[in-house]
Amino acid sequence: MRCRMLFQACATLLILLVTTGAGPADPLPSWSDGPAKQAIVAFVDRVTLPISRDFVAKPERIATFDNDGTLWTEQPLYNEMTFSVERVHELAPRHPEWRTEEPFSSILAGDLQAAVASDRNIIQDVFAATHSGMSVGAFASTVDTWLAKTRHPRFNRPYTELVYQPMLELLHYLRSRGFKTYIVSGGSTDFMRPWVERVYGIPPEQVIGSRLKLAFDLTGERPELQLQPALEFNDDGPSKPISIQQTIGRRPLAAFGNSDGDLQMLQWTTAGSGARFGLIVHHTDAEREWAYDRNSWIGHLAQALDEAPAHGWTVVDMKKDWRVIFPWQLRKGTSDGRQHQL
Amino acid sequence: MRCRMLFQACATLLILLVTTGAGPADPLPSWSDGPAKQAIVAFVDRVTLPISRDFVAKPERIATFDNDGTLWTEQPLYNEMTFSVERVHELAPRHPEWRTEEPFSSILAGDLQAAVASDRNIIQDVFAATHSGMSVGAFASTVDTWLAKTRHPRFNRPYTELVYQPMLELLHYLRSRGFKTYIVSGGSTDFMRPWVERVYGIPPEQVIGSRLKLAFDLTGERPELQLQPALEFNDDGPSKPISIQQTIGRRPLAAFGNSDGDLQMLQWTTAGSGARFGLIVHHTDAEREWAYDRNSWIGHLAQALDEAPAHGWTVVDMKKDWRVIFPWQLRKGTSDGRQHQL
Numbered sequence: 148m149r150c151r152m153l154f155q156a157c158a159t160l161l162i163l164l165v166t167t168g169a170g171p172a173d174p175l176p177s178w179s180d181g182p183a184k185q186a187i188v189a190f191v192d193r194v195t196l197p198i199s200r201d202f203v204a205k206p207e208r209i210a211t212f213d214n215d216g217t218l219w220t221e222q223p224l225y226n227e228m229t230f231s232v233e234r235v236h237e238l239a240p241r242h243p244e245w246r247t248e249e250p251f252s253s254i255l256a257g258d259l260q261a262a263v264a265s266d267r268n269i270i271q272d273v274f275a276a277t278h279s280g281m282s283v284g285a286f287a288s289t290v291d292t293w294l295a296k297t298r299h300p301r302f303n304r305p306y307t308e309l310v311y312q313p314m315l316e317l318l319h320y321l322r323s324r325g326f327k328t329y330i331v332s333g334g335s336t337d338f339m340r341p342w343v344e345r346v347y348g349i350p351p352e353q354v355i356g357s358r359l360k361l362a363f364d365l366t367g368e369r370p371e372l373q374l375q376p377a378l379e380f381n382d383d384g385p386s387k388p389i390s391i392q393q394t395i396g397r398r399p400l401a402a403f404g405n406s407d408g409d410l411q412m413l414q415w416t417t418a419g420s421g422a423r424f425g426l427i428v429h430h431t432d433a434e435r436e437w438a439y440d441r442n443s444w445i446g447h448l449a450q451a452l453d454e455a456p457a458h459g460w461t462v463v464d465m466k467k468d469w470r471v472i473f474p475w476q477l478r479k480g481t482s483d484g485r486q487h488q489l
Numbered sequence: 490m491r492c493r494m495l496f497q498a499c500a501t502l503l504i505l506l507v508t509t510g511a512g513p514a515d516p517l518p519s520w521s522d523g524p525a526k527q528a529i530v531a532f533v534d535r536v537t538l539p540i541s542r543d544f545v546a547k548p549e550r551i552a553t554f555d556n557d558g559t560l561w562t563e564q565p566l567y568n569e570m571t572f573s574v575e576r577v578h579e580l581a582p583r584h585p586e587w588r589t590e591e592p593f594s595s596i597l598a599g600d601l602q603a604a605v606a607s608d609r610n611i612i613q614d615v616f617a618a619t620h621s622g623m624s625v626g627a628f629a630s631t632v633d634t635w636l637a638k639t640r641h642p643r644f645n646r647p648y649t650e651l652v653y654q655p656m657l658e659l660l661h662y663l664r665s666r667g668f669k670t671y672i673v674s675g676g677s678t679d680f681m682r683p684w685v686e687r688v689y690g691i692p693p694e695q696v697i698g699s700r701l702k703l704a705f706d707l708t709g710e711r712p713e714l715q716l717q718p719a720l721e722f723n724d725d726g727p728s729k730p731i732s733i734q735q736t737i738g739r740r741p742l743a744a745f746g747n748s749d750g751d752l753q754m755l756q757w758t759t760a761g762s763g764a765r766f767g768l769i770v771h772h773t774d775a776e777r778e779w780a781y782d783r784n785s786w787i788g789h790l791a792q793a794l795d796e797a798p799a800h801g802w803t804v805v806d807m808k809k810d811w812r813v814i815f816p817w818q819l820r821k822g823t824s825d826g827r828q829h830q831l
Contacts, residue, residue: 206692283734327694340738350548351738352669358735363727363753369760370753372734385705392625392714393700394736396682396693411705411712418711 174320177313183468186461190424195324201422205325209399214332216405216446217428220309222437227338230293234277271378278359279376287341307346313469329353333383355390357382383408388415410451417458425460432466516662519655525810528803532766537666543764547667551741556674558747558788559770562651564779569680572635576619613720620701621718629683649688655811671695675725697732699724725750730757752793759800767802774808
């Protein structure tokens with residue numbers, strides 16, 4: 148009798164191990180069964196199945212993701228710019244010179260188009276002015292507070308809910324297959340780190356972004372790292388492969404982006420030997436999100452789209468390839484009322 | 490009968506699990522049973538035992554190590570400077586201007602003291618001149634080739650064998666207790682990455698060091714990252730906590746150094762809340778390695794040594810605290826003929 152109980156326990160354990168370890172469940176349920184999803188799954192099998200000729204050892208399985216427009220919405224304005232514009236208004240009383248200095252005077256006048264026209268480096272200049280003058284810890288709290296109280300103008304939800312459900316599934320799927328997932332973004336590291344671990348499961352040491360100068364400050368009771376009003380590194384375009392090399396020191400196996408700012412990251416990644424993977428999220432869905440590419444200042448996409456076929460990069464057609472856009476649409480009908488069965 | 494066999498199998502498995510998981514073997518056999526070893530073990534228990542009030546979750550267990558003089562010998566000259574001096578001789582035919590330009594003219598004349606006296610930033614200038622003009626991959630091969638053929642002038646062994654056995658044990662011990670071990674060094678990332686994974690078990694993405702400017706180059710058949718003749722970041726002194734914040738984004742729980750170049754990393758680390766640990770390797774053993782501190786240009790140690798008691802930093806007396814210095818001494822008598830029983 149005792150023996151039979153032991154066998155039953157063993158059998159239960161075996162079933163548990165097998166079903167939790169390698170169940171037949173679809174790891175990408177929010178992706179339509181089209182060529183994009185097929186390309187992803189084929190690539191992952193190719194580099195992770197031990198019988199594959201292109202098998203890659205775990206430590207070399209690096210995947211890099213752009214953030215704005217690739218993992219979360221970047222319209223109608225990069226979310227970090229929305230944060231920065233609000234900070235300009237908040238900080239204006241301490242900066243009387245901004246009343247006449249561009250791009251700040253146009254921002255304060257509420258004319259963002261004029262502000263953009265006034266300053267080729269508006270993002271860098273506005274980040275430098277609004278992310279500095281405090282310690283890294285104090286800035287992280289500022290970001291947390293802002294995210295908790297602010298809602299997206301179109302969707303009326305916190306920005307951290309404006310992340311793409313299919314990309315969350317992709318991040319999880321890659322990690323479940325031994326990949327280390329990194330963010331490589333033009334956004335600032337200090338703006339992303341407070342929330343990306345909670346939202347994407349990406350820890351601070353895997354977040355690479357634009358950087359403000361830091362100063363080590365021993366004047367107070369305890370040493371502090373103070374953010375200085377100068378952008379030291381703008382992690383966009385050719386700076387992306389550079390920051391990948393400097394921080395990771397390995398060429399990624401796979402890179403994911405949505406704009407020409409990701410072009411060189413895609414080029415560098417897919418020029419590596421063996422199996423490599425490049426993917427562009429093409430915003431084609433004005434109904435559920437936005438449709439934009441060549442003529443957009445936000446997330447401008449032209450050259451990378453033109454080069455995609457020659458390089459074999461997968462182009463995601465958001466409208467066709469994604470069954471849902473945002474996580475809350477899994478729990479109820481989508482914004483247009485359709486129900487999704489996943 | 491079948492039942493008894495099953496029980497025996499279970500018991501064997503249990504014993505295996507218990508003995509491999511938490512055996513009673515000393516994890517630091519090359520450390521004498523003195524206060525330094527006791528402080529290390531007490532700290533590790535304090536932050537990793539779940540019953541401890543100061544328990545820290547695994548992702549926050551970050552330990553940062555200086556390299557030169559902390560993990561490997563830095564005498565009679567920083568090994569990367571020895572490499573660089575040889576490169577100056579090799580590259581001289583292509584640089585006729587070096588015949589009259591300091592510090593190169595003194596280096597070519599074989600007068601290193603004059604070279605050091607001629608240039609306050611000699612390390613940066615010599616790294617910039619000798620680590621550039623090629624791709625990151627080509628430079629890694631240059632380092633590999635040099636390490637394979639070169640022997641240390643005193644010990645007549647490859648530089649990669651001039652690593653400290655007690656520190657190898659410490660790295661391994663910390664990792665076995667859930668720590669992520671990083672190098673944070675004034676040495677250049679590109680000089681360290683080719684060998685530190687093999688020698689220390691530290692992967693490229695956990696190597697933070699000084700950096701040369703990189704350029705993304707699309708002129709050839711494939712994109713390349715080319716090392717430029719300019720030091721972009723000198724990871725010494727106050728730059729160490731800055732590079733830790735920029736790259737890791739978490740304050741370390743423990744930091745290990747040997748010179749005043751590690752002072753701010755120790756200050757930043759041990760100023761954190763909860764249990765923190767700072768350690769200085771004090772070179773006190775002229776017989777087995779070297780004895781130097783306040784009066785040495787290499788590994789200058791004065792302020793950090795003076796501040797150690799007030800901060801509670803552990804100071805390792807190499808002569809007393811380390812039973813062996815180098816790994817090969819485990820396999821035979823030490824350089825002075827003594828045998829070590831570990």
